[in-house]
Structure formats: C-alpha cells, structure tokens
Amino acid sequence: MSFDYDLFVIGGGSGGVRAARISAGHGARVALAEEYRMGGTCVIRGCVPKKLMVFASTAPAAIEEARAYGWSADAGQFDWPGFRGKLDAELDRLEAIYRKGQENAGVKVFDQRATVSGPHEVTLADGTKITTKHILVAVGGRPFVPEFPGCDLVMTSNDIFKLDILPQRILIVGGGYIACEFACILNGLGVQVTQYNRSPLLRGFDGEARDLIVDQMQANGVDIHTHVVITEIEKTENCLKVTCGDGREDEFDAVLYATGRTPNTEGLGLETAGVELGERGEVMVDEWSQTNVPSIFAVGDVTDRINLTPVAIREGHAFADTVFGANARPSDHELVASAVFTQPEFGTVGITEEEAEERGNAEVYVSSFRPMRSSFAGSDARVLMKLIVCRETRCVLGCHIVAPEAGELIQMVGIAVKMGATKEQFDATCAVHPTMGEELVTMRNPVRHY
Template sequence: MNFDYDLFVIGGGSGGVRAARIAASEHGAKVALAEEYRMGGTCVIRGCVPKKLMVFASTMPGMVEEARAYGWSADQGQFDWTAFRTKLDAELDRLEAIYRRGQTNAGVTLYDQRATVSGAHEVTLADGSTVSAKHILVATGGRPFVPDFPGCEHVLTSNDIFKLDALPKRILIVGGGYIACEFACILNGLGVKVTQYNRSPLLREFDTEARDLIVDQMQAGGIEIHTHTVITEIKKTEDGLQVTCGEGREEVFDTVVYATGRTPYTEGLGLEQAGVSLGERGEVLVDEWSQTNIPSIYAVGDVTNRVNLTPVAIREGHAFADTVFGGMARQMDHELIASAVFTQPEFGTCGITEAQAEERGQTEIYVSSFKPMRSAFAGADARVLMKLIVCRDSRAVLGCHIVAPDAGEMIQMVAIAMKMGATKEQFDATCAVHPTMAEELVTMRKPARQY
C-alpha cells in the first residue's frame, strides 16, 4: 500500500519535533507534523522556558538585598511586568521560529492545525482533509487539570500566568506539586502576596526531609501555606474572588490559579475509536518501544504518563525514530532520571527517596545540612541540604537530594556518576573542591541513619 507519509506526528512539542526531525533528516523518512497551537509545545511556550525566565526575574530582589550586605549601595526599584512580558513574548517567538525552522530544514511538512487519528494509518486534519501514514506518532503532551466545583470557571491555570495583563496584588495558588510551588515562589519574589492551598503536604512525592526544608523556607520568605484545605466554592464579588473552603475558611483574592496536576491530552483525538488502549487517566498505553496495541501507532512524552519531563520526551522520540526508521533498536532508559524543582530554594533530585530506602532496607543515609558561606556572611537564614542514599551491600549511591542555590546544576553532574554505578567510596575518593557547597557530597563519612 502506498502512503502519503512514512510518519505522521501529532503534536509539535519536544518529543514530537525530535522524532520528526530525526526520522526525516537522519533516516530519510517522508514526515509530516501537525500542531494545533504553537510549535515547541508545553516546555518552550508555556512551561520550562518561560517559567525559568520568571524564576530569574523573581530572584533579583534577593540579590539586591544581598548586595547591600556585601557592601554595595543598591536600590531595588519597581518591577515592570509589562516590560518583562514584552521581552518574554519576543523570546518565545524567537524560540518557536527556531523549532519551526528545524522542522522545515529537515524536510518535515508542517500542518498548523489540529489533527486526529481516524484509523490505523489515517489522520484527519481540522480542515476536513485526510492523509495516510505508514506510522502515526502521538505526542500531544498534557494539559492542566481543574476539578469541577461551583465557581471553577473563575480560576486560571499555569498556562495563563504567562499571559497576565498585570500582576495581581493577592493571588491564591491551589496545588502542592512542583508547578504550584514554583509559581508560588516566583510570584512571591515578584512582589505578589501569595497564599497556597493544598489538600495534602506540599511536594509529597519528593524526599520528606528535602521538601520540609523547602516548605519552611517558602514560609519564611512570606508565602502563606495551608495544607489539608479543599476549596468548595468560588464566587466573584466586587472585592475579588471569594474562596470558601470545606473547613469554613473564607478569603478574598484577586486571582486564583489551579496547579493541581496535568492530564494526558488525548480527549477527542480519536484514539479509542481507532482501537488504541488508554489508561485510567486517559494516557496512551505503550510498551518499552513506545508502541501501542495498534502496531502502526506509537506515542511518546507526557501523553503516555511515564516520566513527564521534557528531556525524557526528547529521548523517547529519538529512540522511536532510530528504532522504526533507522534500523537501530533503542529503548529509553527510565531509571535514574535526575530532575530539578525551581522553587526558592532550588531542589535537585535523582534516585530513591529516604522513605523508599526505608522500605527497601539495607541502606545508609548520609546527610549534611548547613548555612552556606554566602548566606551566612550576608546574615541570611537560608540553609542547604545534601543527602546521599547508599546500598549497604553494593555500596552504590541509590539516591541524591540537594536543596541549595543551583541545585539543578549540581544534580546533573551527580546523575552522571549515579548512572555509571558509582559507589559511596568512589564519591569519598574524589577530592573536594573548596570552598563550595557541593564539596559536602564527597566529604560525608558517617551515615546519619541506617535501615
């Protein structure tokens, strides 16, 4: 059978564009890609990139205050959201153009419209036309989830924060995951009065000792946090949005943002009608080759709800292209994936948590918590945490958790050693770089706890 394309990719985010480019430019496939919004996906347009730029902006007041402690005459002035957003929009336009150019230069045909799966080898475009493809790759990512309750139409999601016309004076962030906590820190740093609600402890999926330190410092920085709190109703009033909680608390905010998780974006894609199996949360079920139960249809990235990180989607997309079109059978290794949470303080993590170590047994926990030199000299109360989790038998480092400025930069380097199977003794044999915070990772000699 002759097909219009060897590969049709639905979704122009990180995983989709990598798969399309590699299949076309390196393996000679005839490829098309459809994106209904903007090329670059969640990470580039409404996630990692603009968020990180907002993180940089939000840390400037702290730098000014620290500068004074170091003898500089420094004035903070006022933050100009409009000027920042104008520059941010221009940067996102630039990045989108780079992504688009990368596809066209590779020979990928782009469709700037929604596409749905209408058969094992058929895709229907929003304009009503259909195209055939030997292989279809679903890479539509995820989207914010907002529960249904009275007044839910008044809330924003993390997608909307980048498009605010002006910063509110009072904002409520609902949620306790890394997205909610990052935006709480960002907006607090930009001068907004931030309150955060969540039904459970914040950052509960992460190491408890690390998250407790982060939450303590978030509160010390001025963020008002209420856990075990569930919103039952939101009403729009002359004073703002009146929020009512199950325990009877009522507060008024200018803006309410829900960051209560993301769900795979599969609704209305025609996957079920095409026979593709979906999971309980709507995720596309795939095997270790990213292949669905329909042999011609594959999926990568957040839409599969495996490990929802941009670099993971990129590697899954690359492995798919190499396997299907390059004759190089490759799978994405989902073990020991490092990640960073850009709260203030920053958090870098790789491997198992202490709670998981306790369940596993035969582990040692090495911990160092201290006030870093830079903060101590400035008279600040900031503390950092370094933690290693070690297998007692193999001596391999099974987990590393860092709460510190630039923790994301540090955990990237540690993850290389962990991926290579480095032991605690090999960490110890590495000479320290002094004076640094990271030297604690190679100078902790006695375990604080054993399981």
C-alpha cells in the same frame, strides 16, 4: 500499500519535533501537525518562560544580599509589562527556531489540529485525510481543574504568562512542583501569595528535602495552608471570594489552580482506532513507545510515564532510531535526574529516604548547613546534601540537594549515579573548596541505617 507519508506526528512539542526531525534524517517522509504553537508546553507555556520568571523573581533577594556585601542597591518596582514584552519576543524567537528545524529537515508542517481516524490515517481540522505508515502521538498534557462552583473563574499555569497585570493577592491551589514553583516566583515578584493544598506539599519527593523547602518558602513570605479543600469561588465586585470545606473564607484578586495535569487525548480519535488508554486518558505503550495498535506510537507526557521534557526528547529520538534508523533501542527511564525551581532550588535523582527505609539495606548520609555566602550576608537560609547508599553494593542509589543552583549540581551528580558510582568513589574524589558541593565527597559517617 502506498502511503502519503512514512510518519505522521501529532503534536509539535519537544518529543514530537525531535522524533520528526530525526526520522526525516533517516530518510523517512514525515509530516507534523500542531494546532497551537511549535515548541509545545515546555517552550511556550512551561519550562522556558517559567525559568525566565524564576530569574526575574530572584532579583530582589540578590539585591538584598548585595547590600549585605557592601553595595548600595535598590530593586525599585518590577515592570511586568516590560518583562512580558521581552518574554513574548523570546518565545517567538524560540518557536521560529523549532519551525525552521522542521523545515530544514524536510518535515511538512500543518498548522492545524489533527486527529486519528484509523491505524494508518489522520484527519486534519479542515477535513483533509492523510494516509501514513506510522502515527506518532505527542500531544502532551493539559492542566487539570476539578469541577466545583466557580471553577470557571480560576487560572491555570497556561494563563500566568499572558497576564496584563500582576495581581496584588493570589491564591495558588496545589502542592506539586508546579504550584510551589509559581508560589515562589510570584512571591519574589512582589505578589502576596497564599497556597492551599489538601495534603502536605511536594509529596513523593524526599521528606527531609521537602520539609526544608517548605520551611524556607514560609520564611520567604508564602502563606501555606495544608488540609484545605475549596468548595466554592464567587466573583464579587472587586475580588474572588473563596470558601473552603472547613468554613474558612478569604478574598483574592486571582486564583491559580496547579492541581496536576492530564494527558491531552480527549477527542483525538484514539479509541476509534482501537488504541488502549489508561484510567487518566494516557496512551498505554510498551518500552518501545508502541501502542497495542502496531502502527501507532506515543511519546512524552501523553503516555504519563515520566513527565519531563528531556524524557520526551529521548523517547522521540529512540522511536525514530528504532523505526527508521535501524538502531532499535527502548527508552531508558531509570535514574532520571530532575530539578524543582522553587526558592531554594531542589535537585534530585534516584530513590528517596522513604523508599530506602521501605527497601532496607541502606545508609543515609546527610549534611545540612548555612553556606558561606548566606551566612556572611546574615541569612538563615540552609542547604541540604543527602546521599542514599546501598550497604551491600556500596552504590549511591539516590542524591537530593536543596541549595542555590541545585539543578546544575544534580546534573553532574546524575552522571555518577547513572554510572553506578559507589560511596567510596565519591569519597575518593578530592573536594573543590570552598564550595557547597564539596559536602557530597566529604560526608564520612551515615546518620541513619535501614
């Protein structure tokens, strides 16, 4: 059977564009459809604009520290419209790079929605039907907002970058890393931030690291309330009135919901094609990113495996090499390092202490201290370095860092952990002094055993 294309990719985010470009490089005839903007969640409404906002939000603290070091400095007022204009221009630049990369690779790009209409067929929004030997679904996820009276009045993380003005008072609902990151960002930009969640913040992360981050967020001015559930939001003349299940009421200028994300498969036609979906709408795939329909694959957040941009990129690359590059390799989801851009920053790889306690046969090494830079400036900020070590093999099974630039540190540590480095190999590495990171190679005695 003759097909219009060898591969049709639905979704122009990180995983989709990598798969399309590499597949085309292997000689495949490739097309890609994106209904919004090239670059997906990460580039357009996620990692990139968020990190730029992180940089902006840390300026006041840096200036305060500068005064402690002898500088005469004043932050002045934050110019949100000016910043947003530069942010929009930067996203336009990045989107153009993504689009140019596809064009240079020979990928045909359709700027419209595509749905699956069969194992070897997609339908564009304009009604055009296209046949293809393989389909790759890479449509990512979308923010989830529960149904309740007034839920239509809230923002999500998709909206925050498009605000005309910053609110004076904002309520952030959620306790995951996205909610905590935006709480820190907006607090740093001068917004009065309150955060509600039905359970403790940053669940699933190492408990000791999580507690330090939450304590520091509160010390920095974020008003955190847990075990709170919103039952209604009402728009008044001047604000949003929020009512909770415990009877509390409060008023805010804006409410941001960051209560998780859901795979973006609704209305995509996958069920019609016979593709198996999970309870949350995620595309069920095997280690090769292949669905139960042999011609249809999926990568990235839509599969709800590890919802991180670098993971989606690696999944897309592995798919292309396997299907078109004669280099079959599954996606590797073991020991993936990640960072949470709260203030303080958090880097993590491997198992948590809670998981170590459940498994047993582990040692925990911890160093928590006021770093030289903060101490001299009179700040009470602390950092945390933690290693989880297998007592039998001596391999480092996990590392958790709460510190400035923790993301940069965990990238390097992640290499050693991925290689199976032992605690003794960490110890044999000479310290770089004076740094925070030297603590990772100077912790001699475990503080807890399991």
